[in-house]
Amino acid sequence: MRMDNWVLVGQSKLEKHEQERFTVGATQVKVRVTHVMLTNYDALCYTGDRKVNYPVTIGRVAVGVVTELGDHCFGLEVGSRVYLNAVRPCGGCYACKSGNRADCTSPLVAVKDFDGFLRDFVVCEYTDVTLLPDVVDDMHALCIEWVALAENIFDRLNLSMGSRVAIIGGSFFGSIFAQVALYHKFVPIVIDNYQQNIDRMKRSGVFFAFAADENLLDNINKATSGSLCDAAVYTSDCKLPAAVPARVLARNKDLVLGGVSPVNFSLDSSPLFEKNLRIYSVSDGFGYTETAVNMIMHGAIDLTNFEKDVLKEFDLGQLLTERAANISRNSKMTVLKLIL
Ligand SMILES: [Zn+2]
Incomplete structure (x- = not known):
């Protein structure tokens, strides 16, 4: 054989x-x-x-x-x-x-x-x-790997219930991440320029999903009652302008570069300085596999x-x-x- x-x-x-x-x-x-x-x-x-x-x-x-x-x-x-x-x-x-x-x-x-x-x-x-x-x-x-990655990120973010989490990029990982956010009772706000991704998000119960266009800041202000987002996750392969997360975040918040497929891109530093943002990257779900299995058992993802x-x-x-x-x-x- x-x-x-x-x-x-x-x-x-x-x-x-x-x-x-x-x-x-x-x-x-x-x-x-x-x-x-x-x-x-x-x-x-x-x-x-x-x-x-x-x-x-x-x-x-x-x-x-x-x-x-x-x-x-x-x-x-x-x-x-x-x-x-x-x-x-x-x-x-x-x-x-x-x-x-x-x-x-x-x-x-x-x-x-x-x-x-x-x-x-x-x-x-x-x-x-x-x-x-x-x-x-x-x-x-x-x-499992993506749910574990999402858990790894949320563990580091240490957010309270109801926090608004911007997810930049609505492809596969962005979708799973948004579902895990809902599971934890956070409010995911997805930003993506592909209409099919926006539509799929809405079908999966994500209420806020916007394009990265000239209305973005208005939309984010409406979604957050003017207080902007409590955290942002820039999915590593989304190819959206790297300035987007800094625009939608409130001051002193975390910007996570997340995803298992690292792609090279550059970030403009001045918007990050202006808002005193913390930046870090998370590229795997090491240590969260069992947690992910448990969450999937309990219906975390659809x-x-x-x-x-x-x-x-x-x-x-x-x-x-x-x-x-x-x-x-x-x-x-x-x-x-x-x-x-
Ligand atoms: Zn070792």
């Missing part, structure tokens, strides 16, 4: 390699990958906009089923459905070596630091997968308004090229279903 592994061997160069056989250690699991969701991150790694070390297997976000496990794996069994953690503790830092892997100071990210998951089998430490409850279906499980493509046959290079070309408006869930 041939086992496949989609390997990035250079800029925009993918090859399908045969996967080698494995031995599974005492604390390791072997996972049959069943679904991989294509992300902007994968597209940027493919085009070379995101630097990776070749050769590397592509695929940041995946779920699968345990087919084999060592003697010292707890809470899992053959047949368990699992999410493959996209970010792992490094194992080498002081925190990791003292047994506090959750406090790892340099977590590793799939594709950038270790092989991604677009392959038939993955062998990894059992602590690097997360058991999926039956009520979390595969499509929802593929959103995927009915997303377009979905579940593909059993696919031209991976073409899919990634298209995704890279539409980086700021992608909201379709493109899922590859692997069949052995």
Whole structure:
């Protein structure tokens, strides 16, 4: 039986390699990958906009089923459905070596630091997968990374109920982030120039969704009774003017650059100084995976308004090229279903 592994061997160069056989250690699991969701991150790694070390297997976000496990794996069994953690503790830092892997100071990210998951089998430490409850279906499980990222951001923002959160960029992550904001009883205010994104937001229960046009400040003033926003999240791949968040924020607030697919852009410093804004970036959901699973179990996200493509046959290079070309408006869930 041939086992496949989609390997990035250079800029925009993918090859399908045969996967080698494995031995599974005492604390390791072997996972049959069943679904991989294509992300902007994968597209940027493919085009070379995101630097990776070749050769590397592509695929940041995946779920699968345990087919084999060592003697010292707890809470899992053959047949368990699992999410493959996209970010792992490094194992080498002081925190990791003292047994506090959750406090790892340099977590590793799939594709950038270790092989991604677009392959038939993955062998990894059992602590690097997360058991999926039956009520979390595969499509929802593929959103765990974004819910975890949103949680990571909200934890740092430390907002009180009813806070107005500007979300700049309404593509996939912006949509999930807005839903998580609603779940926490914050007020999301989405800013995007694609009408389809605005429309989808409104269908998902987001009351305030505006274009970044000449009426923006008026609209924000109306939405916030003139007090402007309590926090802003600039989604990393939205390509909207980087001056937007500073315009819509009140003084002394936080501007978060958030998203798993970092894109280079520059910020004008003077509007940031004028309002005494704090700026930081959050690019993963490390440490929030279990929380995300729990939130999804309790209905934090609704995927009915997303377009979905579940593909059993696919031209991976073409899919990634298209995704890279539409980086700021992608909201379709493109899922590859692997069949052995
Ligand atoms: Zn570490």
